[in-house]
Every structure is written in C-alpha cells, then in structure tokens.
Amino acid sequence: MIKFLDVGYLINCRHKIKQEDNLVVTSCVLKVIRHKIKKGLHLFLEKFEIIRDFVKKYYSIWNGKRRWRNPKKIAEEMAQRLEHKGYADVAFLFTVIARYYIRDLEEHTEKTLLQSSSKVTPINYIVYLRNYFKKQRNYLVFPDKVVDSIRKELQQNNIEIAEIDDRELWLDLDSGTDREDRYQLLCIEKYMRNHGIPEARFLTTDHRLPDTAQPFENIKVEVVDCQA
C-alpha cells in the first residue's frame, strides 16, 4: 500500500526513509516545511538575544573545550531546548538544520567556522548562524534552500514527490492549530482521487494527527516514534 509521509516523519525519521517502502511525499509537505522554516527564521532573528541567552545558560555548566561540539549536535541540543522553552517554530528550524544537509549553509560553515576544527563553541555557532541568515538578506532565500536540499535528497533516494495543485486547498482552510495537518490530508486525498487510489497510509510522528484525520476514512494514519 502506498504510504504518504507528513512533515514530522520526513524530518524526524529521515534515517528510516527507504525507497522500497513505496513512500510518497506530496509537494504540500514541502510547502509546509518552507512555511515553518520562514516562521522559525523570522522568530530566530527577532528573538535572537533571548535565544543567545538560552545558549549561554545551557552551555555555561561546561568549561572550555568540553563545551565544544559538532554544529549538528549543537543544533539538535538547541532544538530540544527551544521546544522545551516554547519556541516550537525556532526548534523546527534547528531540527531541520541538525537532520538535513542544507546546501550553501553547510558549505559556508565548512569554509568559515569549521576551517580549523570540526567542533565549535556553541556561542560562536549561534552568532555565526544569525550572521549567516542576515548576510545579504539570506533569510529570504533560506527556506527555498531548505526545500531544494530536501527535494534533492528525496530524489537521490528515489522517493516520489507528488506535485499537487493546491491552490484552492490552503485558501479554503480556516485557521486553527491543525491547519497544516488538514492541508496535508487534503493534498493526499486529492492525489488519491486523481490517481484512483482507494486506500493509503499516512506516516506521522504527531500523536494528535489520527484525530484530525478521522473525516478522511480512506487514509489510515500510522503514528511512528522515531525519537526513541
């Protein structure tokens, strides 16, 4: 049976995504990622001083080189910290940076911050990121760079990206906390209808999604915990 992936699964379960599983990612999922990255970036730059203070407090328990880490590890730790502090959108940005190879950002980090060592002090990394996003207004194109990088990786792994004409889908939705989930479900429903698919699975990491998906009877939601 065809299995669609949601945003959470795509980001958190990257290591589980294999070609033989008959997996499909809709373009709507990528659109949601772009939207969330844009929001996360905006908040990161707006609340930078507060976020830097989190970094200071969290890492001040270590001294000197014991504080130094690989940037991916710092991004992972920051994502957890920010989630815990209620900055879910910024946490999402850091999770994506931790899990995926974002072209340009990674290359730039290698050339500058990681020139002499594979580990960096977190305060340098957070300031580096802020400067990278602000540099020549990189924040405007970064969401597209993220989506391009994820797209490329999916293509390399031969995962189908289903392009959905979503013009009316997003606009028809009223606001609400599950708006992005309903949008993804509507996209899947449209794809299934257009391709005559009677039933499909929807893989997610979100425990609330089965409730949102109840009206979509032919989409079976499977909640997977990839963090464990």
Add this chain to the structure above:
Amino acid sequence: MAGEAAVAVGLGALAEEGYSTQRVNELVQLYRRLQELRRRILQEVEEKAGEDVAEIVSNIATAIQRYAPEIEKVLAELRRLGADPMKASLESAVEEYAEVLRLDIQVGGGKTLEDLLYESQDEVLDKLHEIMMALYMEYVEINETCDRGCPPEAAQKLEKLATLELATYVIYKLFQRQKIDKKTAVAALNEIVDEILSG
C-alpha cells in the same frame, strides 16, 4: 589609493587593538609603522567623535585621506620588498580573527573571552562578538575571490569593511571612556554589524 590606505590601516584593527593579536610576518617593522599611523587616525577621530556612526565613518575616511601619503610610503616599501599589501592585510585579518574567535584569549581574572561571553550579560561584548564574527565571515569570503589579485568590487568592499572596523573600535573606546552610554554604544554597534552584513 585611499581605499588601499584604508585597508592597510583598518583590516584587523579591532582584533589587534582590542585583543592584542599580532601579525605574524617578517615585515613586522613596516606593519608597526602602519599600526602607529592607525593609532594616530583613531585618536584624531575619537577626540572629535559624537554618537553618530555615519559621522564617525565619515571622519575616519577624512582622516585616512589626510594620512594617505604617509601610508602610501609604507605601502610602497612593502611592495618594493615583494609584498602585496592588500593581500597581506587580508590574509593577516583572516588569521587574526580566527585567533580571536577561538575565544581562549585571557581577559583577566583567570578568565577567557569565552568564559566572559557565557557568564556575562554584557550587551556591548555580545555586539563586538557579532561584529568580529561578521568581519571574519566577510574576510574569508573575500580572501577566496582575491586569490589572484582583488577585483575592484572586492577592493571596494574591503575599504568599506576597514572603515567599519575602525568605527567599531572608536565606538568601543568612546563607551569605555564613558563618553557614550551603553544604549548608544549597542545601537551604534548594531548599525555597524548590519552594515557589514548588508553586502
């Protein structure tokens, strides 16, 4: 020519003056001469500086113009000895900022710059850190494009960065001497970091 003079005295100014890094180069005497000229420029600008970044930048440019003939003499000597002053200044600035950004420089009381950044809530220090990281990022990037001589746009950008580096140091000194308050210093430094990263 004033552009080259600005680069010669400006690049690495914050690292050298603020954190006492030193150019590792056999032409050290000539660089000391440039450092002396830089200090005279900084002193002159500092004496008549207000709070406005644009005004400070303009005063720096004027002072560099005035000192350009003296700076040019040093640059001519460097060229005679086979050095490319702009490339040397750039490479040196990259090394110096890489050194400062290791953050292991002792800042007194047995503490390193890294300790201070994590422990303190010093907004001025935070802004200086942002500026040094921004300068380092820019210099690394320009250094790549200047591998076989700097194209005009890179040279122009270096001139701008050199002036902003000197302006940062002037603002910092004004704050240290309590000629401007913390809020004004942070606002001015914020303006500088945005300008550095603007392109």
